[in-house]
Amino acid sequence: xxxxxxxxxxxxxxxxxxxxxxxxxxxxxxxxxxxxxxxxLLLENDPGTAMDKMDSLLPYLKDSMSYYRGIVFKSKAYMxxxxxxxxxxxxxxxxAFCTSPSEEDKSDLYASVCNMEGNILARQxxxxxxxxxxxxxxxxxxxxxxxxxxxxxxxxxxxxxLREGACDKGALWYHxxxxxxxxxxxxxxQCFPVYYGLGQVYMQLHDFERxxxxxxxxxxxxxxxxxxxxxxxxxxxxxxxxxRQDYKTALKYFRRSLAHALAHPEMEYERNLTMINxxxxxxxxxQTDSASYYLSRCRDFFQKEDNNSALYYIDTQLIELALxxxxxxxxxxxxxxxxxPDFVEPNMVHIRNRYLxxxxxxxxxxxxxxxxxxxxxxxxxxxRSERIKMRTQEIAMKYRRDSILMxxxxxxxxxxxxxxHLNQWLYGGGIVLLVFMLxxxxxxxxxxxxxxxxxxxxxxxxxxLRLKNIRNRISPHFxxxxxxREISSLKDRESNHRLYELVKLIRYNLxxxxxxxxxxxxxxxxxxxxxxxxxxVLQPGFEFHIDIDPALDIHRVKIPVMLLQIxxxxxVKHALSCKDGIRMLWIEVKKDKDCxxxxxxxxxxxxxxxxxxxxxxxxxxxxxxxxQLLNSYNRYPLIxxxxxxxxxxxxxxxxxxxxxxxxDYSYLLGRAKDTNLWKRCIEQLSLMMKRVQ
Numbered sequence: 001x002x003x004x005x006x007x008x009x010x011x012x013x014x015x016x017x018x019x020x021x022x023x024x025x026x027x028x029x030x031x032x033x034x035x036x037x038x039x040x041l042l043l044e045n046d047p048g049t050a051m052d053k054m055d056s057l058l059p060y061l062k063d064s065m066s067y068y069r070g071i072v073f074k075s076k077a078y079m080x081x082x083x084x085x086x087x088x089x090x091x092x093x094x095x096a097f098c099t100s101p102s103e104e105d106k107s108d109l110y111a112s113v114c115n116m117e118g119n120i121l122a123r124q125x126x127x128x129x130x131x132x133x134x135x136x137x138x139x140x141x142x143x144x145x146x147x148x149x150x151x152x153x154x155x156x157x158x159x160x161x162l163r164e165g166a167c168d169k170g171a172l173w174y175h176x177x178x179x180x181x182x183x184x185x186x187x188x189x190q191c192f193p194v195y196y197g198l199g200q201v202y203m204q205l206h207d208f209e210r211x212x213x214x215x216x217x218x219x220x221x222x223x224x225x226x227x228x229x230x231x232x233x234x235x236x237x238x239x240x241x242x243x244r245q246d247y248k249t250a251l252k253y254f255r256r257s258l259a260h261a262l263a264h265p266e267m268e269y270e271r272n273l274t275m276i277n278x279x280x281x282x283x284x285x286x287q288t289d290s291a292s293y294y295l296s297r298c299r300d301f302f303q304k305e306d307n308n309s310a311l312y313y314i315d316t317q318l319i320e321l322a323l324x325x326x327x328x329x330x331x332x333x334x335x336x337x338x339x340x341p342d343f344v345e346p347n348m349v350h351i352r353n354r355y356l357x358x359x360x361x362x363x364x365x366x367x368x369x370x371x372x373x374x375x376x377x378x379x380x381x382x383x384r385s386e387r388i389k390m391r392t393q394e395i396a397m398k399y400r401r402d403s404i405l406m407x408x409x410x411x412x413x414x415x416x417x418x419x420x421h422l423n424q425w426l427y428g429g430g431i432v433l434l435v436f437m438l439x440x441x442x443x444x445x446x447x448x449x450x451x452x453x454x455x456x457x458x459x460x461x462x463x464x465l466r467l468k469n470i471r472n473r474i475s476p477h478f479x480x481x482x483x484x485r486e487i488s489s490l491k492d493r494e495s496n497h498r499l500y501e502l503v504k505l506i507r508y509n510l511x512x513x514x515x516x517x518x519x520x521x522x523x524x525x526x527x528x529x530x531x532x533x534x535x536x537v538l539q540p541g542f543e544f545h546i547d548i549d550p551a552l553d554i555h556r557v558k559i560p561v562m563l564l565q566i567x568x569x570x571x572v573k574h575a576l577s578c579k580d581g582i583r584m585l586w587i588e589v590k591k592d593k594d595c596x597x598x599x600x601x602x603x604x605x606x607x608x609x610x611x612x613x614x615x616x617x618x619x620x621x622x623x624x625x626x627x628q629l630l631n632s633y634n635r636y637p638l639i640x641x642x643x644x645x646x647x648x649x650x651x652x653x654x655x656x657x658x659x660x661x662x663x664d665y666s667y668l669l670g671r672a673k674d675t676n677l678w679k680r681c682i683e684q685l686s687l688m689m690k691r692v693q
Contacts, residue, residue: 043077047266051077065109068094072112080228082269082305084120091116108149111140115153122160125309125341131160151180155193162200171201192218192225196236203240211240230260231270238277247281254278269305272298276310280317288324295321308341313348315339320355323362331359350379516626517667518561520554520589527565527587534572542576542583549590557596559661560626560638566619567600567657575604575655582650599658606644606653633669636662 043050054070054077061067075090091113098110118133134157141150154177162170174197181191195218202211215237225233238253254277261271279294295317302310315338322331335356353372360369518526524546531544548554564587576583582603589598624640631637639660647654 047077047080065104068097068109072116075116079120081266084305087120107140108144108146111137114140115156118156124307127160127164131157134160147180147184151177155197158197167201167204171198174198189221189224192221196233200236203243208244215240227264227267231257231267234260235274235277242281247285251281254281272301276314283317283321288321291321308339311339312341316352316355319359323358328362350376515561517558520557520559523559523564527568530565538576538583541581545586547588551591552589558667560630562623563659564598564600566623570619571600571602571604575602579604594663596661596663599656601645601654601656603647603650603652603654607642607655630667634666638665
């Protein structure tokens with residue numbers, strides 16, 4: 001719609017670039033530029049007062065650059081006040097200065113002139129000429145490096161493409177301006193012109209979902225908009241609902257826009273532009289009185305402005321208004337007097353053809369009515385094709401943009417990978433250094449502990465020598481010799497025999513404490529000696545049986561020390577000594593395949609944890625710990641089992657301790673045969689055996 005394009009003219013007014021750039025040598029020049037900048041802030045809200053202040057300042061501007069910046073400033077004020085002729089005159093003066101030969105760099109000032117000329121041309125609907133001026137300003141700002149002003153020109157350029165009907169190029173420049181805003185770190189509140197510009201692009205493409213998305217984003221900053229920007233937003237938002245034929249919602253936004261323009265008297269152009277929109281909406285809603293009121297009020301203004309595009313649009317609405325009022329002659333008169341601009345947009349031609357078709361139908365000229373019907377169908381197809389093309393180009397543009405962003409992200413990722421690789425080297429080096437320090441600390445601690453250990457061993461050796469010296473003074477052999485002499489002096493042979501057996505038992509016990517294993521013959525001799533001493537206590541009725549497998553060489557087979565003696569001693573002390581009647585004790589040793597099985601059995605009533613004769617259990621603990629220690633150095637373990645069994649021949653309950661010993665069972669502690677470890681184990685076991693005794 002041409003109405004939309006008229007509204008978009010105002011975008012250029014908001015996006016005009018500032019006039020202050022570069023550094024100056026003289027202090028008074030800096031002061032002049034600062035004053036101009038302060039007045040530019042006033043220009044946004046009160047252009048009349050701002051122009052009056054500039055008129056009072058211009059005579060005092062000695063520097064030519066500052067003076068002509070003031071001239072460009074006045075052109076902005078004139079354009080905002082809809083005095084296009086005066087604005088063009090100011091720009092011709094500034095342009096003549098910029099094109100005159102001089103040693104000064106006038107690129108920034110000339111870019112501002114080109115930008116303003118583009119705004120005026122766009123307001124006059126000369127979009128192709130405006131686009132040329134905006135491109136010229138863009139190239140000049142590229143030369144000066146002023147990115148913020150380049151951002152504003154990019155918005156003007158996008159708007160010019162959009163108003164020419166090139167939605168794809170308009171969207172491209174809007175997205176470029178967003179990327180530049182991101183690089184400049186501009187807040188989102190300064191990007192809302194881009195958002196409602198993209199909203200217009202999607203409105204032209206009839207993609208109303210995305211259209212509303214961008215208009216909603218722009219609406220988030222409505223309170224921060226300047227008065228002119230609010231007028232642009234309200235009119236464009238109303239147009240979006242007009243395109244989807246939601247005339248009630250469109251009317252709501254147009255009324256808000258008119259109320260806003262009436263609250264700011266300087267916004268004359270915007271006020272009359274809104275009246276065109278209101279007139280068309282009322283016409284489509286068949287409220288002809290309201291449509292006539294607004295269309296007739298705004299026509300004089302645009303005729304004075306010499307805005308043929310707006311006049312063409314108003315005349316089109318007035319023709320349809322006359323037809324709806326049933327005044328065919330007035331419709332013909334308005335058609336004959338209608339303005340025909342040099343360039344008419346397809347949307348506007350489409351509306352005019354629809355109304356002309358209506359006119360010739362009312363005039364009974366069906367041939368010409370059919371002509372305009374066919375022409376509109378052709379335009380509809382063309383517009384539909386153009387929309388499809390624009391959608392395709394937009395998708396391609398978005399793909400190119402995403403590809404560029406992906407490449408940038410890949411470059412960023414590569415840089416991050418390099419940094420990560422460097423960090424890994426740093427962390428790796430730090431870890432290696434830390435490990436080295438830990439190893440060094442551990443080595444120092446090890447050396448310190450080793451010195452302490454050597455010192456402790458020396459002290460222990462000294463203590464052992466002292467104890468050995470004490471033992472040598474009164475040794476067990478000395479005691480045995482004394483006992484033997486005393487026994488020899490006794491006359492009772494039976495008493496002598498028992499004492500000899502006791503001395504033998506003590507001597508064996510001391511000798512066994514120096515070993516982990518003994519031969520089966522030595523263990524049996526030890527047990528027999530013990531039973532011989534205890535037999536008198538167990539009589540009468542005591543029976544002792546030993547059954548040895550003839551296939552065993554008892555002088556070569558080795559078993560753990562006290563393996564049989566401890567179960568025998570437990571049986572005598574805790575089972576048989578307190579039993580009435582026949583007391584029986586069996587020892588059986590036999591070979592079974594690749595192992596030796598030995599058992600000690602009694603008929604003492606079985607094993608009872610809680611009994612009057614229950615001892616400390618130290619002997620069995622020593623035996624269990626000895627077996628556990630030896631098993632830790634053997635592949636196949638020695639197994640000990642304690643069970644209560646029934647003595648069938650006597651019908652009594654007894655206790656049986658059973659051992660399963662592998663034939664290749666080793667009694668060496670440690671495969672490395674550590675002598676020190678061996679001695680320590682022997683000493684510990686000796687101490688445990690002595691406690692048992």
